[in-house]
Amino acid sequence: MKSLKENFQKAHIVIIGSGIIGKFNALELSELGFQITIIDPNLLQNSSNAALGLLMGNMYQKRRGRSWDLRKQSIELWPQWITFLQKFNYELNIEKPLIQLTTNEEKFKKLEEFICKNNDPNLRILERDSIFIKNINKAFQTKNIKGMISFNDGRINALSLLETLDKYLKHKKVNFLRGEIIKIRKSNNQWISTTRNNENIKSEMVILCNSLNAIDLIDNLSHNIKLKPVLGQAMEIDINDTEIDLLSLPKQFNINGKNIIPKSKNKLIIGSTDEYNTIPEENTFEKLTNFLDKKPNWLMKGKISKKWFGIRSRPVGEPSPIMKNLEDGQIICTGFYKNGILLAPACSKWVANEIKNYLY
Ligand SMILES: Cc1cc2nc3c(=O)[nH]c(=O)nc-3n(C[C@H](O)[C@H](O)[C@H](O)COP(=O)(O)OP(=O)(O)OC[C@H]3O[C@@H](n4cnc5c(N)ncnc54)[C@H](O)[C@@H]3O)c2cc1C
Numbered sequence: 386m387k388s389l390k391e392n393f394q395k396a397h398i399v400i401i402g403s404g405i406i407g408k409f410n411a412l413e414l415s416e417l418g419f420q421i422t423i424i425d426p427n428l429l430q431n432s433s434n435a436a437l438g439l440l441m442g443n444m445y446q447k448r449r450g451r452s453w454d455l456r457k458q459s460i461e462l463w464p465q466w467i468t469f470l471q472k473f474n475y476e477l478n479i480e481k482p483l484i485q486l487t488t489n490e491e492k493f494k495k496l497e498e499f500i501c502k503n504n505d506p507n508l509r510i511l512e513r514d515s516i517f518i519k520n521i522n523k524a525f526q527t528k529n530i531k532g533m534i535s536f537n538d539g540r541i542n543a544l545s546l547l548e549t550l551d552k553y554l555k556h557k558k559v560n561f562l563r564g565e566i567i568k569i570r571k572s573n574n575q576w577i578s579t580t581r582n583n584e585n586i587k588s589e590m591v592i593l594c595n596s597l598n599a600i601d602l603i604d605n606l607s608h609n610i611k612l613k614p615v616l617g618q619a620m621e622i623d624i625n626d627t628e629i630d631l632l633s634l635p636k637q638f639n640i641n642g643k644n645i646i647p648k649s650k651n652k653l654i655i656g657s658t659d660e661y662n663t664i665p666e667e668n669t670f671e672k673l674t675n676f677l678d679k680k681p682n683w684l685m686k687g688k689i690s691k692k693w694f695g696i697r698s699r700p701v702g703e704p705s706p707i708m709k710n711l712e713d714g715q716i717i718c719t720g721f722y723k724n725g726i727l728l729a730p731a732c733s734k735w736v737a738n739e740i741k742n743y744l745y
Pocket of ligand 1: 401402403404405406407424425426427428429430431432433434435436437438439440564565566567594595596598599616617618619656657658693694695696697719720721722723724725726727728
């Protein structure tokens with residue numbers, strides 16, 4: 386009789402979708418010894434490639450419930466995965482800290498209460514005379530920006546992470562198939578995923594990581610799952626003003642909900658919008674720079690040097706993300722409206738545990 390371990394390792398798992406969720410699941414499952422095939426028609430144009438890579442874990446203010454549990458687990462798992470992935474890219478790291486700022490008194494009071502209640506030494510209110518606050522107020526020509534610093538949150542370069550995962554998956558001989566899955570069905574205890582070119586791929590298990598399109602592949606009569614698209618735009622702007630040195634600002638921060646990443650002395654990235662649409666709205670610059678009542682001159686004069694967008698999927702009527710065991714051997718892992726990069730490790734761990742339970 387074959388050992389359980391042998392059965393386990395022989396199992397072939399198809400992952401539909403190669404965004405961060407598909408790739409991270411492939412990483413977790415490859416490490417467990419499964420044979421993996423990832424299928425996607427388009428390996429680069431997805432929301433993961435648009436992400437800014439901010440990992441907002443500890444600064445999440447609701448410290449209970451499923452969303453917090455996933456964040457907490459991811460925060461613990463990230464450093465381990467970074468160390469592991471550095472074998473494939475020694476430059477991969479999480480740039481810390483992360484700063485969250487507001488000009489709204491009420492929101493600031495909530496931040497103060499949150500910090501006071503949680504007594505976490507890695508979270509602190511930024512005092513008015515802190516160098517960060519001074520430089521930000523000076524650069525943005527305001528007096529009333531306040532906020533907190535989280536020493537354990539930060540940013541990972543999302544593109545570099547995806548490239549590193551590609552290197553790892555190649556090294557592990559994970560099979561990448563370019564194709565769009567249009568149907569999946571079960572026959573004789575196997576899942577058959579059919580591509581638009583009529584190719585059938587058999588597997589013991591199938592994981593749906595294909596964002597919005599996951600619902601086209603499930604039996605909607607048995608599983609009432611709804612997702613809506615939320616488009617997010619981001620831009621890189623060139624600042625032509627000798628008065629301002631963007632490198633005097635923190636490496637990554639958020640003001641009134643907009644994420645800001647200075648890239649050089651005169652270049653910065655701002656993201657992102659939330660548009661309930663599939664076509665980007667045209668007033669990108671305005672939408673992304675309206676986080677202050679009065680913009681500083683250097684920002685008003687800034688020119689977009691690059692802009693991009695991604696379409697995320699948001700669950701309707703239930704919280705994000707959707708992680709469910711739909712049928713024996715069929716798992717859905719989608720609806721990462723926000724924070725897909727942050728949550729990838731915890732969600733992949735959940736999937737791996739479901740698979741272990743199913744196969745044992
Ligand atoms: C501008 C922007 C900034 C963001 N910033 C951050 C951030 O700072 N931090 C953070 O954590 N998150 C951020 N996010 C969110 C994050 O990008 C998403 O949560 C995450 O990328 C979702 O990953 P995914 O793998 O579920 O989806 P996707 O990356 O969209 O991947 C889904 C894949 O499925 C494939 N697919 C679809 N249909 C099929 C099919 N039928 N067959 C095969 N394949 C199929 C698609 O081609 C695609 O490659 C940001 C998003 C945007 C747009």
